[in-house]
Amino acid sequence: DGGITQSPKYLFRKEGQNVTLSCEQNLNHDAMYWYRQDPGQGLRLIYYSQIVNDFQKGDIAEGYSVSREKKESFPLTVTSAQKNPTAFYLCASSITAALAGNQPQHFGDGTRLSIL
Amino acid sequence: GESVGLHLPTLSVQEGDNSIINCAYSNSASDYFIWYKQESGKGPQFIIDIRSNMDKRQGQRVTVLLNKTVKHLSLQIAATQPGDSAVYFCAESPYLRGYNKLIFGAGTRLAVHP
Numbered sequence: 001d002g003g004i005t006q007s008p009k010y011l012f013r014k015e016g017q018n019v020t021l022s023c024e025q026n027l028n029h030d031a032m033y034w035y036r037q038d039p040g041q042g043l044r045l046i047y048y049s050q051i052v053n054d055f056q057k058g059d060i061a062e063g064y065s066v067s068r069e070k071k072e073s074f075p076l077t078v079t080s081a082q083k084n085p086t087a088f089y090l091c092a093s094s095i096t097a098a099l100a101g102n103q104p105q106h107f108g109d110g111t112r113l114s115i116l
Numbered sequence: 117g118e119s120v121g122l123h124l125p126t127l128s129v130q131e132g133d134n135s136i137i138n139c140a141y142s143n144s145a146s147d148y149f150i151w152y153k154q155e156s157g158k159g160p161q162f163i164i165d166i167r168s169n170m171d172k173r174q175g176q177r178v179t180v181l182l183n184k185t186v187k188h189l190s191l192q193i194a195a196t197q198p199g200d201s202a203v204y205f206c207a208e209s210p211y212l213r214g215y216n217k218l219i220f221g222a223g224t225r226l227a228v229h230p
Contacts, residue, residue: 004159031216040124042205042220043160090159094216102148102167102209102216107159 003027004108006091011113013078013085021076021111023091030096032074033105036060037088046089049074050096078113088112124203126225135193137224139206144187146208150218151180151191154203163191163204193226201228 004025013019025032031050035043045058049068063082068074074093078085089112092105129135141149147168152160166173166180166189173180179192189206203225207218 006159040222042222043218044220045217092159096216104150104162104165105216105218106162107152109157109159 004091004093004106006089006108006111008111009109011111012116013113014116016080018077018079019113021078021089021091021113023074023076023108024072025074025091025093025108026072027093027106028071029093029106030071031094031105032068033092033094034058034064034066034074034076035090035092037090037110043090046076086114124223124225126227128227128229129196131196131198131228131230133196135191135196135200135226135228137191137193137204137226139189139191139221139224141187141189141206141208141219141221143208143210143219145210146219148209149180149182149189150207150209151178151189152205152207153200154205154223156202160205196226196228198228198230201226 007022033048034046037043044060046064047058047066049055052071055066055068063079065077088110090107090110092107094105095103150165151163153163154160164175164178164180166182177194181190203223205223206221209218
């Protein structure tokens, strides 16, 4: 089945540690996104990438980094600079709007990150 | 379980009734709108979308209504079932230089009672 796979489902971070969340898609989508979701809130955009080897900061990029070396993969690193990393992290992908106008984003099932 | 949805507004309905979930959007430049369903511990699942040149769009048991005059969006679910219990998010999208930006609302919890 085509879809978006996020791993791990649960992740724990020690103080001062960087951790990397994996996101892989086999939908052949050019655009990929990372969101953060806190309890009782909607999704906030961290980073997005419209094409391989290019990515842009979203609304809350501080303390996070990404790479986009392959079309299928868009890993997110939560660095030690992110002082409040406990949240549910969601990865999404879509057809590029430049090709097809606005399109829905399709989501993975998330990674829950907690502080030890 | 998943803590998403704490402190959200809740709509409680009886099984078999119709549900209406409302959303006010903020950006007059938004021309594309989506409804997502999120179950506990899962990612948002696409339900239905609508473009600004339409007022209404129907899917299987769901209807989305768009009122651009008052910037209001609603999701109607017919014959609500226990499996419809989830948090529902609306999202608006202003078209920005080819980037498909989505702005999410805070969500509404739908609780279906037998």
